[in-house]
Amino acid sequence: MKIAKVESFLVQLPYTTGGAGKWGNLDWTTLDYVMIRIETESGLVGWGDGFGYGSARATKAAVDYMIGPTLIGRDASNIAGINHDLQQENHIWGRYGVTMFAISGVDIALWDIAGKAAGLPLSSLLGGARRTEIPAYASLFKYNNPDEVTENCQRAIGDGFNYIKLHEIAEPEVRAARLAIGDGVPLMVDTNCPWTPYQAREKALSFKPYELHWLEEPIFPPEDFNSLARLGLEVDIPLAAGENACTAFEFQNMMEAGAVTYVQPSVTKVGGITEFRKIITLAELHGTTVMPHAPYFAPGLLATLHLLSTMPDECLAESFFYKTIDATLYGDAISAKDGSIKVPTGPGLGLEPDLDVIKDFGAKD
Ligand SMILES: [Mg+2]
Structure with a gap:
């Protein structure tokens, strides 16, 4: 071959x-x-x-x-x-x-x-699927505008999502989201590494009333695992990171430092499925949960769905929430419906572009 x-x-x-x-x-x-x-x-x-x-x-x-x-x-x-x-x-x-x-x-x-x-299907090569569909969270664009956050949170809930993730760094946008979706819907905030450890502590505490499911990448640089570990303990909010970590070796360092509650390998960045599966094993050994970074619409999302289907925990897929005009690579086969995405069942990745x-x-x- x-x-x-x-x-x-x-x-x-x-x-x-x-x-x-x-x-x-x-x-x-x-x-x-x-x-x-x-x-x-x-x-x-x-x-x-x-x-x-x-x-x-x-x-x-x-x-x-x-x-x-x-x-x-x-x-x-x-x-x-x-x-x-x-x-x-x-x-x-x-x-x-x-x-x-x-x-x-x-x-x-x-x-x-x-x-x-x-x-x-890929899931069979990886040990077998434990589930046929994966719950997905709506991963919203960065709006920097509370009204647009409100509007898009309502749109996501209306489209059947049961989890919402923002890409925002200010308290008014986080508050707007919580008000829009109510108390029962898990809310995550992805900040993309904007702060020093001190600033991150102040900001995280300002988000405390909104009961975040996780706070993602609050500290720059992303590989400052010791500061992440300290922050998590100080603010008592689950932290998530990993889309900017590469290979299982860096994830091992992250887990050994106790940096985060949720590790977020990204299959198109981390070294592919081969590295990702090592990270799943590491996470099992460290009692850490994998929540992949996957704002994709291409083979990387298919691979992520197969990987998620094999994990012991029911983990969430990321559904970058948007309106694509005119065309997608796989029709609507990888769009979330009723808050979940079906794991493709054909050979290999399961769908052809x-x-x-x-x-x-x-x-x-
Ligand atoms: Mg992120």
């Missing part, structure tokens, strides 16, 4: 945010994905994706020039070996960032091929 071809496609799905706010330097008119297609000599095709958005073009370049060419002729079924070799051969370019995003996407595509070769969408919304430059 030799690898014959590795291709990548930058896909830009049109998108509206549901508000007027701006988030970082991106204009958020499209969701940018790096789709990776691997084909074997026998004609089996696997799909993966490496983390995109603002890094999409750089991740694509890493696939095209650093990672892809070295795969030709290798045995596609030797997934762990390929993952290890790619990490070792490329470690001098950094153990995090676009190099690992590219390796992650390749790894996902190889698992897709393995499932198709076996005629089994719409090739017309990849063509029609491919980057033109």
Whole structure:
């Protein structure tokens, strides 16, 4: 089962945010994905994706020039070996960032091929699914505006979500969300590393009345695990982090420090399914719960659903809450319905991307 071809496609799905706010330097008119297609000599095709958005073009370049060419002729079924070799051969370019995003996407595509070769869904290769659908939380855009937070929380609840996550850093937006959804709905706040440990303590205490299910990434830099551990004890709010940690080694450090209640590996960033499954095992050994980072609409979300289906705890999937205009890669198969997403049951990742969408919304430059 030799690898014959590795291709990548930058896909830009049109998108509206549901508000007027701006988030970082991106204009958020499209969701940018790096789709990776691997084909074997026998004609089996696997799909993966490496983390995109603002890094999409750089991740694509890493696939095209650093990672892809070295795969030709290798045995596609030797997934762990390929993952290890790619990490070792490329470690001098950094153990995090676009190099690992590219390796992650390749790894996902190889698992897709393995499932198709076996005629089994990925969850079966990972030990077997314990559940057929995964409860999902609505992960809202960053609005910086209490009225827009209220409106979009109500929209999410109306669409059947039973958990809401904000991307906000100020108390008025958190208060607006709690008022909009009522007391019984779990509310999470993702802050994306804005504060020093001291500032994080002050802010976390200001959120205390709103009974957060978790507070996500309150401290910069994200690898300051000791400060996270201290903060969790001081404010007595469950903390979550991990989308910016890479490989099982860094997660081991995080868990040994007792940094968070919820670890959040991201399958398109962390080293793919191969690294993610090691983190599931580590979490079991440390009594920590996995709550994946997965604001995706591409193969990474399919892989995450399969991984979640095998875990001992019923963990939540992330459903980046939005209105995509015109096109999605998998129709509505990975949209949450009644607050849950069904785990695909076909071989490999279980669904095939719409090739017309990849063509029609491919980057033109
Ligand atoms: Mg996050």
